[in-house]
Amino acid sequence: MNTADLVERLQRYLGEQLELAIAPVRPDEPLIENGHIDSMDVVRIAAHLEDLLGVEIPDQDVSDENFGSLERIVAYATGRGALD
Amino acid sequence: MDPMPKQVGSSRGPDLLDEAETLIGALRRLVDLRPDAEAVVLLDRSGSEQIVEAEPLWAAASAFGATLLDEGLKPGDVVVLVLPTSRDLISAYFGTLMAGGVPALLSTPSRRVSDPSVFRGRVGHVVSTARPHSLICKSPVAELLREEAGLLGRTRLIDPSTAGSKRGESAAPVPCSPDAIATIQFSSGTTGSPKGVLVSHGAVLNNLRSMRDAFGVVPGDVAVNWIPLFHDMGLFGAFLLPLLCGCKTVIMPTEDFMRSPSLWLRCIDRYRGTFSWAPNMAYTLCASRLSDEEIEGVDLSSWRLALNGSEPVLASTVRAFTDRFEPYGFDPRAMSPAWGLAEVTVLASVHPPTEEPICELIDRTALAREDVARITADDEAVSCVSVGRCIPGVELEVRNEAGEVLADRHVGEIWLRSNALFQCYQGDPQRTSGAVVDGWLRTGDRGYVVAGYVFFVSRLKDVIVIGGEKYLPDDIEAVINRVEGVRQGCVAVFGVADEKRGTEKLAAVVETRASRPDEQEDLRAAIRKAVTRATGLGLGVLVLTPPNGVEKTTSGKLSRSGTRSRYRSELEAEGQP
Numbered sequence: 001m002n003t004a005d006l007v008e009r010l011q012r013y014l015g016e017q018l019e020l021a022i023a024p025v026r027p028d029e030p031l032i033e034n035g036h037i038d039s040m041d042v043v044r045i046a047a048h049l050e051d052l053l054g055v056e057i058p059d060q061d062v063s064d065e066n067f068g069s070l071e072r073i074v075a076y077a078t079g080r081g082a083l084d
Numbered sequence: 085m086d087p088m089p090k091q092v093g094s095s096r097g098p099d100l101l102d103e104a105e106t107l108i109g110a111l112r113r114l115v116d117l118r119p120d121a122e123a124v125v126l127l128d129r130s131g132s133e134q135i136v137e138a139e140p141l142w143a144a145a146s147a148f149g150a151t152l153l154d155e156g157l158k159p160g161d162v163v164v165l166v167l168p169t170s171r172d173l174i175s176a177y178f179g180t181l182m183a184g185g186v187p188a189l190l191s192t193p194s195r196r197v198s199d200p201s202v203f204r205g206r207v208g209h210v211v212s213t214a215r216p217h218s219l220i221c222k223s224p225v226a227e228l229l230r231e232e233a234g235l236l237g238r239t240r241l242i243d244p245s246t247a248g249s250k251r252g253e254s255a256a257p258v259p260c261s262p263d264a265i266a267t268i269q270f271s272s273g274t275t276g277s278p279k280g281v282l283v284s285h286g287a288v289l290n291n292l293r294s295m296r297d298a299f300g301v302v303p304g305d306v307a308v309n310w311i312p313l314f315h316d317m318g319l320f321g322a323f324l325l326p327l328l329c330g331c332k333t334v335i336m337p338t339e340d341f342m343r344s345p346s347l348w349l350r351c352i353d354r355y356r357g358t359f360s361w362a363p364n365m366a367y368t369l370c371a372s373r374l375s376d377e378e379i380e381g382v383d384l385s386s387w388r389l390a391l392n393g394s395e396p397v398l399a400s401t402v403r404a405f406t407d408r409f410e411p412y413g414f415d416p417r418a419m420s421p422a423w424g425l426a427e428v429t430v431l432a433s434v435h436p437p438t439e440e441p442i443c444e445l446i447d448r449t450a451l452a453r454e455d456v457a458r459i460t461a462d463d464e465a466v467s468c469v470s471v472g473r474c475i476p477g478v479e480l481e482v483r484n485e486a487g488e489v490l491a492d493r494h495v496g497e498i499w500l501r502s503n504a505l506f507q508c509y510q511g512d513p514q515r516t517s518g519a520v521v522d523g524w525l526r527t528g529d530r531g532y533v534v535a536g537y538v539f540f541v542s543r544l545k546d547v548i549v550i551g552g553e554k555y556l557p558d559d560i561e562a563v564i565n566r567v568e569g570v571r572q573g574c575v576a577v578f579g580v581a582d583e584k585r586g587t588e589k590l591a592a593v594v595e596t597r598a599s600r601p602d603e604q605e606d607l608r609a610a611i612r613k614a615v616t617r618a619t620g621l622g623l624g625v626l627v628l629t630p631p632n633g634v635e636k637t638t639s640g641k642l643s644r645s646g647t648r649s650r651y652r653s654e655l656e657a658e659g660q661p
Contacts, residue, residue, distance in 0.1 A: 017373065019584065033612035035589060035622035039194065040369075040551070043342040059339060064616065 001053065002084045003074055010070055013048055027070040042067045049073065053082040100330050101293050105262045106285040108181050110292075110328045112257075115142045123327055124174060127336040127351065129343070136171055141178070144171070148179025149257065151247040152218065155240060159184035159258060161217035162268060164210060164239075166190045166225055169313055169335055172244035174323075176220050177313075179247070181266065184258030188214060188268035188280065189314040192221075193228060199617045200228055206278060208235050213511050214268065214280055218242050262286035268510060269316050269426045280510030281426040290477055291429035291504035292325050298434055298475040299359065299389055303330035306386075308357030310341035310348055315552065317394050320430040321361045345370050346378040349412075353382045359389035363552030364397050367419075368586025371404035385413030389437045393422035394552035396540060399443040399467035401586045416440050423471035423540060427525055428478065429504040433538050435472030442470040442537060455484075455495040457532045457539065470537045477503035481524070482533055495532045495541055499524045546644050548579035550587050555619060557644060563618040564594060569607045571595040574634045576647040580625060580655055589624030590615070591655055593647050595633050604628055627654050 001009075007027060014020045020036055031037045037045070046062045049055075066076040077083050100117065104110035114123065115138045124136040152163065163180040165187055167173040173189075180187040190210065193203035207229060210216070218240040221229070226241050266285040270278040295301070307326035311318040313335075326333040334355050341348050349370065352360060367390070392402070406416045417440050424431035435441055445465035450458040457468065474480050479501040482490045490496045501524050508516040519525060528545040531538055548555045557577040564575045574595035579588035592615075598607050608626055615623045627633075635646030648655070 030609070030612065032622045033609070033616045035612075035624040038551075038585070038622060039620050040342050043339065047343040 001082075003078070006052070006074055006077060006083060007070055009052060010045075010049075010073060013045070017044075017048070025070055027074070030069055032064050032068050045073070049077065053077060053080075055080055055082050100328055101289060101296060104289060104328075106181075106260055106264070107266055107288060107324070107328070108178070108257045108260075110289065111138075111142065111145075111178060114138050114328060114330060118330060121330065122332055124323075125332060125334040125355070126169070126171060127334065127340075129337070129340045134171065136174065141174065144175040145178035146182055146257070148175045148244075148247050149182035151242070152180060152183040152185060153258075155218060155242065157183050157185050157217050159260065160186060160265065162186045162188055162214045164188050164190055164207075164214070164216045164219040166192055166207070166219060166221040167244060168192055169318075169337055172220075172222075173313060176244055176247070181260075182257040184260055184264075185217065186265045186268060186282075188216070188270065189319060190270060191312065191314045192225060194620050200231075202618055204229065204232050204235060208232070209278060210270065210280070211235065211237055211239050215239075220244055220247065260285065262289070263507075265507065267319070269319075270314075279512070279515075282507045282510060283426075283429050283504070284507055287429050287504040287506065288320065288324070291320065291431060291502075292328060294475040294477045294504065295321070295325050295431055295434075296329055298431075299437060301325065301329045301331065301359070305329070305331040305358045306334065306355050307331055308334045308336075308348070308352045308355055308360050309362075310336045310338050311361055311363075311552070312338045315394070316424075316426050316430045317361050317363075317391075317552070321391065326359070341366075344378075346374050346382075349374075349379055349382050349384060349409075352384060352387050356386040358386055359391065360387065361391040361393065363394045363587070364392055364401050365395065365551040365585055365587040367392055367405040368398070368401045368584075371401065371408045372584075374408075379412060383413050384409055385415070387414060387418050389420055390414075390418045391420050391422050391434065393424065393431075393434075393471075395549040395587055397421040397441075397469045397471065398583070398586055399469050400583060402441050402443065402469060421469050421471045423529075423538065425527060425529075427506045427519065427527075428500055428502040429506070431475055432478050432480070432500055432502065433472045433474050435470060435537075444468045444470075444534075444539065451495065451541070457493045457495055457534075457541070466541075468539045468541065470534075470539050471531075472538065473536050474538070480533070480538060482531065490532075492534050493532055495530055497544060498527045498529050498531050498538070500527055501525070546578060548577075548588055548590065550579070550589065550621065555590075555621070560590065560592070560615060560619060561642075563614050564592060564611055567607070567610050567614050569596055569598050569603070570611070571597065571631060573642070574631070576634050576642055576644045578644045578648050580648075582624065590619075590621055591625035591627075591648075592623055593627045593629060593634055593651055595629055595631050597631065598628075599630070625655050627651055 011024045014025050046057045050057050100113045119139040121138045122135050123138045126134040163185045165176050177187050216239050220242050262285050265282045266288045269281040309322035311322055313319045419441050420435045420437050422434040446468050447458040447460040448464050448466050450456045481499045482496040483499055484496045530542045531540045546557045560577045561575045576593045580591045582589040598604050612623050635643040635650050637643050
């Protein structure tokens with residue numbers, strides 16, 4: 001999977017699963033700070049990312065720093081070497 | 085008046101709770117009568133289970149107690165437990181009690197969103213007010229706390245792995261009276277300064293017996309839960325109640341429920357669970373977000389008591405959950421709205437588990453103008469779900485501001501008399517005497533009664549409750565006040581309904597002199613960032629206004645309810661997609 005695929009998949013997930021009203025979500029939109037998702041959603045997004053990428057995400061990585069926006073999620077996935 | 089529960093499950097068997105005078109006495113009876121009972125089952129994410137039998141639980145707890153006594157613990161000393169749900173936490177809780185100490189559970193730091201300094205501030209406040217003898221935590225938490233010099237004062241840090249190693253050296257439990265404090269509950273203020281609520285052994289045992297009788301709990305029941313034990317509903321409802329009634333007590337980590345909410349339902353199926361507690365938000369989440377594949381083949385027919393408490397119960401949630409899971413065997417009567425507070429240990433009322441929940445549609449105008457709950461068929465009606473009837477040992481009155489007791493359907497403040505009343509707030513006698521008048525507790529919740537069924541309407545206090553966690557608006561206002569560009573003291577924070585999530589969300593009205601769009605944009609981002617760092621929550625609605633936009637009383641005091649009414653349309657508009 002490449003960056004564009006991941007962004008598209010996550011946008012769809014946020015729109016459909018989390019019923020985000022701002023879909024499609026801009027990559028730099030702060031998701032938690034702007035009240036679109038809560039910390040429980042972050043955990044669910046992490047679990048979804050595990051399924052998408054086939055990597056295990058340890059609890060300590062599930063933070064606003066890594067999951068607070070689409071941009072940050074992509075950066076995290078890249079850092080984990082999970083994207084083409 | 086009290087509900088007459090139908091006895092479900094196997095026969096009652098020897099009663100563990102009736103003769104006990106302390107929590108340790110009750111645990112001892114469990115060990116004596118059923119030493120091999122699979123008392124607690126701890127699950128991990130992979131689904132593998134760790135079974136803790138009664139006898140080994142006792143041994144591990146006494147080893148823990150022996151360590152605390154070696155460390156110089158004196159009767160009544162406070163021991164703060166900062167541990168995730170685990171064998172260590174269970175041993176530390178009972179071990180502290182066996183050594184004559186008073187356990188106080190605090191949540192472990194959330195790495196997810198909020199700043200570590202927020203966690204340190206919370207621990208620092210507890211240390212300075214409760215002056216604990218020791219704090220039990222694992223090394224990553226210990227490191228986090230040691231980063232701030234002087235934070236812990238004279239409080240010792242003890243690692244649970246060393247404390248549990250004194251097996252074989254355990255002594256008999258230190259005797260204590262039923263009036264001795266059994267636990268300090270830190271119930272409110274996840275940010276800022278948590279207030280400690282002290283409850284005695286006698287009060288806890290009374291509340292456990294009342295819950296047992298109201299729910300009709302028998303040893304054949306199986307409790308399956310994921311709510312954390314630092315929450316009162318977790319510690320007393322999901323852990324001590326089933327354990328000390330001799331039921332199988334299955335607990336899964338909260339984090340695992342959050343990652344995959346379907347695990348909760350799958351575990352109820354796997355263990356043929358009969359009772360489980362959760363905040364309203366969790367029922368909403370399961371009803372709205374689980375796909376058919378995630379719950380394929382799940383059988384919920386064993387579940388006879390789905391307690392819904394610790395935040396307002398929404399009619400839409402009750403309906404949605406029942407509709408979604410009835411095809412999976414869920415009994416509509418199982419959904420049992422409940423209400424309580426830490427000041428009466430945990431529970432005050434519950435809807436009888438043998439009846440379907442009651443929801444009323446109330447005339448909005450009569451409610452606002454006359455404080456009367458009149459049934460209507462109007463589209464604009466307010467839905468009220470009954471939180472049931474008082475459990476045994478609890479009496480309830482609805483009173484007006486003059487303290488007069490009101491008739492059925494009249495809305496006023498709910499006052500309670502309970503055999504599980506708390507002893508006091510930690511170090512705050514003034515607050516205690518303000519809350520308890522002639523043995524009656526003023527709850528700060530507004531509601532009404534119809535033929536013994538209690539309906540919750542709103543809170544008098546401004547506490548915000550999100551997913552069962554309480555937040556004080558004062559703390560969040562203080563955070564926003566520190567942001568540059570905000571007019572000092574001109575910030576109002578409150579909760580507004582979040583129907584989609586089945587809970588509340590944070591809303592703030594903030595005065596500023598910044599008027600240029602780019603300045604306002606930056607200010608918004610700075611406020612949102614500060615709130616998330618401090619609380620881990622997002623700000624659902626943020627309204628910026630020029631000076632004098634926040635409502636004040638004639639004496640110049642901030643009026644949250646006045647501000648909320650003034651901005652009703654903006655709040656509703658911003659809350660909408």
